[in-house]
């Protein structure tokens with residue numbers, strides 16, 4: 001009898017914990033989505049874990065105080081020294097593959113700079129930043145040996161994945177995230193909108209935010225197609241307006 005009681009209690013704890021966990025996370029994810037601003041191409045501002053994080057700023061953005069600035073690679077549509085001039089503070093940390101700091105003239109700012117390569121991790125005041133692979137398999141723009149990166153960021157119990165410029169690659173199978181920011185491809189990144197949709201499934205994202213469209217590659221029609229694929233997979237697709 002005691003054993004049965006123990007089993008029932010354990011089951012109840014599991015049910016309550018699961019339900020609470022899901023609801024709790026749901027609210028967190030909704031909050032997290034509100035904290036994401038898309039500027040253009042792959043440029044984002046993410047407010048998370050009490051930090052203001054910028055990724056791939058490629059042209060000047062509104063004056064702000066960046067705690068952390070991340071760059072995925074050195075291509076000029078992803079990294080610009082003049083772009084970040086108005087968001088630097090005394091304590092801003094710039095994180096990027098070494099080639100970005102060299103080629104994009106970022107050292108002139110004399111800020112704290114951290115270089116990394118795929119699979120390196122950094123923790124800043126509880127915000128976990130993991131660099132992951134980002135490269136082309138069929139196309140030639142970004143090769144694996146370049147050591148360009150995407151970023152998996154965990155803050156406040158929510159995991160964000162900014163893929164950088166990449167096709168669907170095997171390394172994505174070991175990534176799990178709540179929110180993915182990804183290109184829909186054609187010319188420089190994914191080979192099709194369907195491939196981008198497969199990536200969302202690979203990393204088990206619950207929210208997908210298309211990026212890298214409307215300028216150098218990708219059209220509104222691609223976004224509409226992607227949105228439909230996400231609806232079919234019961235993934236929330238957030239189409240941010242470029243700011």
Ligand SMILES: [Zn+2]
Pocket residue numbers: 073075078141142165188
């Ligand atoms: Zn690129």
